[in-house]
Amino acid sequence: QPPKTPSKQWSLQDFEIGKPLGKGKFGRVYLAREIKSGFIVALKVIFKEQIEKYRLHHQLRREMEIQTSLRHPNVLRLYGWFHDEERIYLILEYAHRGELYRELRKTGRLPEKQAATYIASLTQALAYCHEKHVIHRDIKPENLLLDREGHLKIADFGWSVQSRSKRHTMCGTLDYLAPEMVENKAHDYAVDNWTLGILCYEFLYGVPPFEAEKQTDTFKRIMKVDLSFPSTPDVSAEAKNLISQLLVKESSKRLSLQKIIEHPWITKNVDLAGTCSK
Numbered sequence: 001q002p003p004k005t006p007s008k009q010w011s012l013q014d015f016e017i018g019k020p021l022g023k024g025k026f027g028r029v030y031l032a033r034e035i036k037s038g039f040i041v042a043l044k045v046i047f048k049e050q051i052e053k054y055r056l057h058h059q060l061r062r063e064m065e066i067q068t069s070l071r072h073p074n075v076l077r078l079y080g081w082f083h084d085e086e087r088i089y090l091i092l093e094y095a096h097r098g099e100l101y102r103e104l105r106k107t108g109r110l111p112e113k114q115a116a117t118y119i120a121s122l123t124q125a126l127a128y129c130h131e132k133h134v135i136h137r138d139i140k141p142e143n144l145l146l147d148r149e150g151h152l153k154i155a156d157f158g159w160s161v162q163s164r165s166k167r168h169t170m171c172g173t174l175d176y177l178a179p180e181m182v183e184n185k186a187h188d189y190a191v192d193n194w195t196l197g198i199l200c201y202e203f204l205y206g207v208p209p210f211e212a213e214k215q216t217d218t219f220k221r222i223m224k225v226d227l228s229f230p231s232t233p234d235v236s237a238e239a240k241n242l243i244s245q246l247l248v249k250e251s252s253k254r255l256s257l258q259k260i261i262e263h264p265w266i267t268k269n270v271d272l273a274g275t276c277s278k
C-alpha cells in the first residue's frame with residue numbers, strides 16, 4: 001500500500017499576485033499565478049482576526065471541506081488552501097469574466113435565452129450540490145461568476161451547510177423530532193429553489209421581485225409573496241409561469257430542480273448540452 005502522498009503544502013512564495021478582483025465581507029480576491037506551472041488562479045485572502053471576531057472558524061472550515069469536495073462545471077473549484085500568521089489563503093479557479101451581476105447592471109436585464117441558460121446551469125449545479133447534501137442558501141448575483149466562455153460558476157459557499165439531518169443520528173426515528181425541526185430539514189433544501197425564482201425575475205426585469213425602500217417592507221412583501229409582473233419589459237408567459245411556481249410560500253410546493261429543467265421555458269430556450277460543458 002503506497003504511502004498517501006500528502007497534498008502539497010502551498011505558501012505565498014509559490015505565487016505571483018496580480019490585480020485585485022474584488023472585495024468581499026471577509027477578504028479580498030486577487031488574480032494570481034502559480035510560479036512553477038504558470039497556472040492562473042484566484043487567491044482569496046481572509047484575515048484570521050475577522051474570522052475569530054465573528055467566530056466563523058468552523059463555518060469556514062466546513063465551507064472549505066465542502067467546496068474542495070465539489071466537482072461540477074458550474075461550481076467554482078477550490079483547489080486548496082494555506083495560511084500564515086494572520087491570513088488564510090484560498091486557491092480558487094479563476095473566473096475570467098468576473099461577477100454576473102456586473103453584466104446584469106451593464107445591460108439592465110438579460111435576453112430570455114441568456115437568463116434561461118443561467119437558470120439551467122444554476123439548477124444543474126444545485127441538483128449536484130443537493131445530491132451531496134450541500135445546501136448553498138446564499139445564492140446572489142455577486143456570488144455568481146462567469147468564466148472566459150461565459151459559463152456560470154457559483155462561488156462562496158460561505159453559508160452552505162452539510163445537511164446531515166438529525167434523523168440519521170437518531171437512527172431513523174422521527175418520533176423525537178419536533179414538527180418544525182422536521183419541517184426545517186425539508187424546508188432548507190427548498191430555499192435554493194426560491195432563490196432561483198428571485199434570480200430568474202431579476203435576470204428578466206433587472207430588479208429583484210420584492211425590492212422596496214425599507215428592509216421591513218421587503219420583508220413584508222416576501223412574507224406575502226407580493227409578486228407582480230410589470231407590463232414592460234414584455235416577458236414571455238412561460239417565464240412568468242416558472243417564476244410563479246418557484247416563488248411559493250409553502251416550500252414543499254415549489255417546483256423541484258428536476259421539474260425546472262423540464263419546464264417549457266427552459267427546454268425552449270436552452271441547449272442543455274451547452275450548459276454542462278466544461
Ligand SMILES: COCCOc1ccc2cc1OCC(=O)N(C)CCCNCc1c[nH]c3ncnc(c13)N2
Binds near residue numbers: 024027042044142
Ligand atoms: C469564504 O470565501 C469562499 C470563497 O468565496 C469566493 C471565491 C471566489 C470569489 C469570490 C468569493 O466570495 C465572494 C467575494 O469574496 N466577493 C463578492 C468579492 C470578490 C468577487 N469575486 C471576483 C472574481 C472575479 N473573478 C473571479 N474568479 C474567481 N473567484 C472570484 C472572482 N471571486
